[in-house]
Amino acid sequence: MMKISWLTLSWLLLLFGLSSEATEFKVLKAGQELRNFHSLVSPNQIYTLSFFYPDSSTTTRYFGIQFSKPRLTKSVWIANRVNPFSDSSGIFYITDEGDMVLSDNSSGLNITLNTVKPLSSQSGEQIVWQSFDEPTDAFLRGMKVGLFGLKTKEPSKKFLNSWLSPEVASSGAFALGIDDDDLYQLVIWKRVEVYWHSGSLDGKNLKNLQSFPYPHLEFKYSSNDNESYFTFLGIDSQSYYGNSSFIQLNSSGEICVNNAEIDSYQLIDNLQLCDDEDDNISEGCIPAQPSKCTGGD
Structure with missing residues (x-):
């Protein structure tokens, strides 16, 4: 060997x-x-x-x-x-x-x-x-999230999975990746239901992230017969940030935009996508479906 x-x-x-x-x-x-x-x-x-x-x-x-x-x-x-x-x-x-x-x-x-x-x-x-082949909750520059080995017997998915809580790193309720039924956008699942979808690329940013005035995120979409994925390119290269920027899916389902340098770490912004309690519904949010459970279920 x-x-x-x-x-x-x-x-x-x-x-x-x-x-x-x-x-x-x-x-x-x-x-x-x-x-x-x-x-x-x-x-x-x-x-x-x-x-x-x-x-x-x-x-x-x-x-x-x-x-x-x-x-x-x-x-x-x-x-x-x-x-x-x-x-x-x-x-x-x-x-x-x-x-x-x-x-x-x-x-x-x-x-x-x-x-x-x-x-x-x-x-x-x-x-x-x-x-990079086994991401947790962070989407770093150059990382790919999507579907791979589509022509093989065992295709694989690479996706982000939030922490259970800010202190517990085990898998939480939220995941970010590509849905089998729509390969041209990213989605966030809350447990098994689609919670938010990004829309397709419009320029370098995803359509439903453009409603946030800052920061401007950059992605690249690639697809062929065997794979379909998004690559995170960083924050707008014309801004102060970029080289060490990354996004993170937190335990509340928010997209956190971060930047790191040699001697500092900075949370630039939390993109609060969907907040049912405050009626703060951004573009791309999927309304929660009422429970079908009845008494005794």
Whole structure:
């Protein structure tokens, strides 16, 4: 079996930068481990891969990618949102065969992140796994959301899924992606019902996001016989923001527009799409259907 001697991860994880502290790594080699207080830091020093607590009031521990500053409080990807750890005994390591394993010593649970055969890159290197293929609640620049492998026996979907609450990263009520019945727009589902739809691209922005005066988001739509997806390009390139901007689907179903730099993180705006209680219904909202349940159901 092919052996991978060092870690190759796409974009966010590729060649993480080395800082002055011994617990921050540039490359994680087979046989090495990331434990509590160990981390990988990206070359631009914006992103950090490590174990973390989502909130100071909880002992629940996740492994994922956060902004390095300030204080590692905003995450963009989580590996174990379904199985959070209860303490700091978690370990992340790479086997000689290239398997990326997240291990919970307390429960004995082992999670293998890359469960498919590695893909060959144009440079001849082996891409073992990339976080962009398994998004959580963040839509980063260059990420694709949509339908893939449509001509295969097992087509796949890539979509965002909100947190359950601001403190709990497990899957919440809202998801954002492409509906099988309409490939030319993004939709947000609330549980199983369509909650909001974006409309098709009008220029670089989605039609039903243009009613928000700022910020101006940019997307690209691509489609062929085998895949149909949207790529997030960032905030209007003419604005101050753009290079590190991303959007996030929060636990209330809002689209949060964010920007990150080397030493700062900023929430630019919350796009409140649908608020039944305040009668604040933006373009694209789907009115909730009355329950068909009757007494005793």
